[in-house]
Amino acid sequence: MNTVSLAFAFCVLFQDAPGPDLVKAIELQRGGRHWIDQPTDPPKSPEESQACLQIEPGFKIQLVACEPIVRDPVAIDFDHKGRMFVVEYGDYPVGPKDPNEPPLSQVVLLEDENADGKMDKRTVYAPHLKFCHSLLAFRDGVLACTETQIMYLADTDGDNVADVREVWFDGFTPAHPQMQIGCPRYGFDNWIYLTYGHGKVRCTRPGFETTEPVDIPRVDFRFHPESMKFEAIAGAGQFGNTIDNFGHRFFSSNRNPIMTDVLSMDLVQKNPFAGVSVGHTDVGPSGEKTRVYPIVTMKSNWLSHAGTHTSACGVTAYRGGLFGAESDTSVFVCEPVGHLVTRSVIEPMGGTVTARRARETADFLASSDTWFRPVSLATGPDGALYLADMYRLWVEHPKFVPDDVAAKMDWRAGEDKGRIWRIVPEKVSDVKPFVSPTTTEDLVKMLGDGNGWRRMLAQRLLVEGKRVDAEKSLRSAVRNSQFPVGGGLFFRTPLHALWTLNGLNLLNAEDLQAATSMTIDGGWIGTLNRDAVKLIRMEHSGNKDLQANVSLQMRGPNGETRMQAILAYDWSNPQIDQRLLGIAGSCCDDIWLQRALLIAAPNRAADFAAAVVDQSRRDSSTAAIRADFLRQLALNVAVRGDVDQLKKLASIVGESPESGLWWQTAIVIGLADGLPRCQNAEVPKSLAAFLQTPPATLKDSVAPIEKVVQLASETAVNKTHTDVDRIAAMGLMSHLPPEALTSALETLLTPGESTDCQRAAIDAARRSGRAELSEIVLAKWDQMNPQSRSAALDLLLLRKESITLLLQKMAAGTISSSVVSIDQRLILLQHPDETIRTTSTALFGGTVSANRKEVADQYAKALDMKGDMIRGAAVFAKTCSKCHRINNVGHNVGPDISDTRARARDALLYDVLDPNRRVDPQFTEYIVVTTDGRLFNGLMIAESTDSVTLRQPEGREQTIPRSEIEDLKTTNKSLMPEGIERDVTVEQMADVLEFLKGRS
Known part of the structure; x- marks a missing residue:
């Protein structure tokens, strides 16, 4: 919801020239100043607001609840009886005015007593929940996420008010009210998944208490509701978390509308030499590449992000089954600053998935009412899509707005209002009401229901209720799944039956054997194959009888299933199916399948390299991707020091390079990178030593490597070769x-x-x-x-x-x-060594002029100058492109500034002159000093127990083992330093403005 500050941004765009006091003019235009004094429309009645909505053709939107029945709604869920529970986020954004007052957030129960489709009864189920912003209907109550806790709330006396208020987990550390523990969702595997689990976390549920807190890094979180085991998981969610029909978990952050976790944390950490720092990825476009189409001007604070996502939240996979052919794969994302909701369609892509916009130039839902603030959605028991409209004048948080602007804003405007909307297909006149199942037979039947909410409810109730009497029906659904008799109902049942058996501890090897006996590309049974293989890895990895089925699935057409099979296969088996060693050839163009191979089978890396080279002889169109894969494979061979694999790699290098020298060089570079960390004491720890005194068993194998090294050494300095060959050869020089x-x-x-x-x-x-x-x-x-x-x-x-x-x-x-x-x-002026700092200050005279008004007056002249667009592009490329990207020039390190054409000129100039006034936490600079005296600075994009990864200017990523870190600290500042005027003249500023104003 907050828009990212322009902490990094140099590139600016001005509108009309300001008056004589530029600083005052800048103050009026910066960080919301360009709209804070503009008149705002008054709030509209629900009927008036509904008239402002434009929805995708074929759908209609209906009012379900409004004030005074509901206010400040931010999350909706339905319990097993079909009742609607809503979180009212009254604390947002800064809590009660009087700190002595109780918290303002609460959970309410809304009921439709006269069955007219609108809620007419409100009961406060649980009041005074500090910064509570999300919930999950669970068991006989709800799980609610507050600022630092996960609570279980339940009503045991039938008055619809929670008399049980148990804290199940405590110790979470919020970043701000939009980024805290939250958005609980029940997964196919019967775990509960949440976003942003950062903190020192303890289980405090009665009977399951833990004494020592667990340090959870800034990643997502899950726990098992039966055992109460909990752990950090891959992901970087903010406010938005969802499970789709096929078990994918999607989450969002303000500039990343749809992300997913591809590899679990244990897999990411399994092989530290696999080159994998994070297990999640964007699904489709993010940042400047996203597109939204508001029908009213977006009022954000100091970066408008015009036409792109700036407050993406509430990501929701629709599961209701009413929306037509694409309904099983539609994902919706709220954009409250833009007053709209987007719809994307999920499609397979190698080992994971991607997303495309459902409509090219319009969104699913958009409003011209500037109070309309969609923040989350939920599939209902009736198959409809429900939308929480917070209906506030402002949704930004004061933390991201300058203090003087924040002081002018009525942050609570609209706190007495709120709407909940229902979205259904236009032709649907009457939705079948939900009838709560009671018998085991009813629950098993519901596993095949067309509504995914109902299917997941049935699974949860079977597992919660320990309905072991369902075993026969569940097992039949799984074991007959490969022989469908027709009908979508049948296809849906086996996937949930598989996980229900697992949740009841009834799943056995024969079930998994049946579920993996055929390969199907995608759909319900393709997903069943994938999850069954995953369960083989998790719970039956030692079962040799199942390995044949894993092998079968690895050769199948479904990319996600193939990835799970790669991870589940026993690559240590000496009787390995030789056909599987060629799997790398068909995986070499997908980075996630590459990573799976590196994680699962570093002991087979040379065999995989042979397959990649063989594939590249036939098609080298993706040589850059494959070269990096070959380098990683060779690195793993070198690290392990397995003699047979080293011989294999040497023989590959010795093969004729008719497809190009690139793959030979990539392999040798990988060897050189890995040898210093070789785990075989008999293998020398550098490429030079390896070639000079190889182990006796490898003496006859080094000649091909020596030849490539010699050729590279000669090519690097020989001007008769092309620059491409010479640069590739230089990649080896650091190891000679x-x-x-x-x-x-x-x-x-x-x-x-x-x-x-x-x-x-x-x-x-x-x-x-x-x-x-x-x-x-x-x-x-x-x-x-x-x-x-x-x-x-x-x-x-x-x-x-x-x-x-x-x-x-x-x-x-x-x-x-x-x-x-x-x-x-700036590096020099902030250096840990005092002598260097002192000398640098004497040389450079400090970073910037302390008199920012003087600088502002100087640059005011640029506003009246006629700049040159071509020269401006050159200045941008030289000065800005290390951290910013526009028109395919530069690097995406700092905040996205692709929308500068829509940004107020004076506002951006002020941000350039004072980049550290407001810095989003994700763009805070870190400085690392290593034990051997090296210094690195950049953005921390990943961290684990073993290493940290910094993204530096020009997009370079530097992973530093924690064992080599002497000091790690944040400057609490932007990576962009103050004092840009030292590098850019007034005339050059005018040129840059012309470039940014006139670029296509």
Whole structure:
């Protein structure tokens, strides 16, 4: 819901020139100032608001509840009786005015007593829940998520008021009221999944208490309601979490409308050399690539994100079965700042799924009523889609708005209002009412219902009630699943029957054997295959009889099933089916299938490499993707040090390179990267040592590798070869004997060499970790191409010793201090070493002028100048593109600024001059100092118990093992430094404005 601050953004767009006091004008235009004093429409009646809604053809929207029956609704769920429970988020955004007052959020029960389709009775089920924003109907009550807790609320005396208020989990740490533990959903595997589980968490449910808190990182969370086992899971959800008809879990954050978890945390951490830092991914477009089509102007704070998602939330997979052919795969996302709801269609893509817009140039639902704030949805027992409309004037949080603007805003405007809407197909006149099942037979039958909400309810009630008398019917559904007799009802039943048996602890190997006896691409049975294979891995991994079926599914057409089969197969079996070793050839173009192979079978990496090379001989159209896969495979071979696999890899390298030298080089680079971490004591720990004194068993195998290394060494410095070949060859240079890289560096850092080759040489020096190479770079400074010096500075700024040498040359005037960019300057001015900080301050005079008004007055001149678009594009490429991307130029490191054309000019200028005034937590800079003295700065995009991953300017990702970290801290600032005026003249500013204003 909050829009991302422009903490990183330099690139700006101005409208009309301001008056003489630019700072005052900027203040009026920044961070909501461009609309805070504009008149706002008054709230509309429910009938008037309904008239403002435009919905996708074929659907209609009906009012279910409004004030005074409901207010501030943000979450809806239905219990096993079909009753509607609603969370009213009265605490949003900052809690009660008087801190001594009780919390304002609560759970209410809404009932339709006269059966006219509208709620007419309201009962406060559970009042005074601190910042409660989500719930799950569960057992005889609800699970409710508050600011730091998960609570179970239940009514035991029949008055529809919860007299049981148990805290089941405590210790969660919220980031803000939009990002806290929440959105509980019951999964197919009978676990309960939630978003943002960060904190030091303890189970406090009576009878299941844990004494020591578990440290959960900034990822998602799940627990098992029977055992109360809990754990961190892959994911980065904010407000939005859903399970679709096929068991996919989707979650959202403000700029990422649909994400999914592909690999569990245990798999991500299983092989630290698989190159996998996170187990989740975007499903379809995110950030600047998303598209929304509001029918009224969006009023966000300081980044409008015009035409894209800025407050994506409430992601919901529709499961009601009423919406037609695409209903099984439709996912809806709320966009409250845009007053709309989008619809996407989920489609398979390799080992995971992707999403496409259902309508190219219009959204599923949009309103011209600026108080309409859709925040979440839910499938109902009747198959309809229900929408929670918070109906507030503002949904931004004050944390993301400047203080003076926040002081003017009535944050609680609309707190006495709220609407709930029902969406059904236009031709549906009467929806069959829900009748709560009572018998086991009724529940089993409901597992095949056309409404997914009912199917999941039936599964949950069977498991909750320990209905073991359903065993025969459930087992029959699973074992006969591969021989359908027709009808969608039959197809739906086996998938839920499988997980119900599992939840009742009745699932056996024969059930899984039957569920995996055939391969089907997609659909209900394809999903059954996938989940059965997953259960084989989780609970029957040692069953040799099931491995044949796993092998069968690995060769099948369904990408998700193949990935689960890769993970479930016993790759240590010496009698392995040789056909399976070729699986990598058909997986080599999908990154998630690649990762599955690296996680599951590092012991077969050389065999997989052979399959990739064989496939590439026939088709090398995706050489870049395959080269990285080959490098990772070779790295894993080197790390393990298995002699047979090393021999296999060497023989592959020795094969004729008719398909190109790229794959040979990729393999040797992978070997060189992995050998320093080799786990076989008999194998030398560097490529040079490996080639010079290989183990006796490998003496006859190194010749092909030596040949590639020699060829690479010669190619790198030979100008008769193409730059493409020379740059590829430089990838090996950091692993060659010191004199080879020294010679190459001295040769390439001379006039007449291309910038790309020079930068490749500098990059090789950086990757080698050899501090003495910095002296060569400094000595060759005047001979380097100007465009190469930025890469050279990145190298020099890695170590204290080279920084000291650089500053000495600058102080002596040998190297101009003006070549140091603003972001590099900031590194020096914030360096842990006091001498470096002092010297840098003397050289650069501090980061910026302390008088921001003086700077603002200086840049006001740019507003009246006629800029040049071409020159502006060049300034953007030089100054901004390390962290921002526009028109396919640059890197997506900082906040998305693709919408600058719609941004108020003065507002953005102020953000440029004061980038640290408001910084979204996800764009906060971290600084890491390693035990060997290297310094890295960037955004923390992933962390685990073993490592942290930073995203640096130019999109580089640096994963640093925690064992090598001496110091890790946040600056609490943007990666974009203050003082852009040191690098950009007033004239250049005018050019950039022209570029941003006129670009297509």
